Amino acid sequence: MAVSWRRGAKVVALLGSAVVLTVLTQVGGLILLLTAWVARLRRWPVGLSLLTFLAVYGLATAVVVPPLAKLGGRDRLPCLVGKGETYGAVNPLLCMLNRNYARPEARTALAALAGHMAEAYPATVTRYLDAGFPFFDGFPLPPHLSHRDGLKVDLAYLYRERSGAPVSDGTASPIGYWAYEGPKSGEARPCAGYRRANLRWDFDVLQPLATRRADPVRTAEMLRWLTTEGRAFGVKKILLEPHLKARWAPDVDMIRFQGCRAARHDDHLHLELSKAN
Template sequence: MRWVGHGVVFVLLTLLTQLGGLAWLGALAFRRRFPAFAGLYAVVFLAAHLLAPTYGRVALPCFGDALRSQSPAYCLMMRNFVVPELRHVAQDTAQNANAAFPGTVTLTLDGGFPFWDEFPMLPHLSHDDGEKLDLAFYYQRDGEYLPGTTRSPIGFWAFELTGPDACPPAFPTMRWGMSWIQPLLRDLRFEPERTAHVIRVLSADPRVGKIFVEPELVTAMSVQHEKVRFQGCRAARHDDHIHFQLK
């Protein structure tokens, strides 16, 4: 039964980080398993940053002024890898937003793993080729923009739409309501100006192919464009973040 437990840990770490399962397998050879895992994970982490460019992936910045990860956890779990062109798009978009609204910080969420196309990044249905990236919404309190701040501690699941869902119940689906977590989120307000500006910048970028945002928010922000689409009823809701991908 012990090996079953190790197998579960291996699968979970692999699904969450792609390479963490390998570090766990290596740690099984040591008596002090958790310190060994931490050390081996650090080695795997550094190796991923050195080798990923060979596979056409680069890391998005974990820290920065105009563009950075919403949480260090995305970097630690190696979920911030994208193809170089997408990193350029993200950097250009963040710089554009900061130029239009000085002091704006654009936060990245899930991008991709460092290696291998078609490797699933749960819970997403895509994000398997380094050509997709999620951006957090911008937020304010009492009309004042709060740089680098999100309602949710992970950037996801702070849904803006509270009315009846236009999608009928279906199974399987990833269109979770997450109603239990909503009362626990920070008391912040959606900042539409910066969010709409970024959607327009992405829409005008010839390198971008699709942008997913819930239709109700698209209408409210007046950001209609042929690239701005509904992701479908079986995919995750997009009234908590912006998803965009290359052509």
């Protein structure tokens, strides 16, 4: 009885881990289940099974997933920023989790935006946050409600140090999210008092850790480019909190409020593109 209880608990733990890995990485859950199946057939100890999973996951992420994703119309966005390059992932973890895939038109638009920013403000590096998973239109990228077709990419703002010195490459938090540019007194607060279920996490405890603030000049220029020249690259819509739109890009139609149900958009901007014909 005790043995079967233990076995049941192991199966639940394995399936739970597979669900978490699928939510985080799309392919990790499947790789975990395949590794566990082989490990069971071969009667491998837990340590060897775990190492095998990590090795197979790493190999798949680096070598197998990118060409397969390409067949389905998704490109892997550049992860690290090499010499002479102008954009990359906010954190290599994003790439290890396979959350840096997008359609080729999104990649082209990002490269053009980053090229412009680096030309207008030399040494400026543009950083993207969550983009999309490698496979299947319609497969969600939690916790985002709409990143499911390779045409949505979150972008980091550009930042200044507390002294006012511009940060050429870097964000206010290690993952780019959760360091909020909250509304000042007198600015719009459309979700004040909103009580229904929502993803507007405030993470108050994290806010004192962020010492950098958004650079209004360069972030406004980023929005200006996206909503003007960016149209030719398929930029369709940007989501941003109303008080930041009022500060950085007032009266620009393409910049919308995401509503009170979705995550806050005063720590990043959400970019949506049209599918190229």
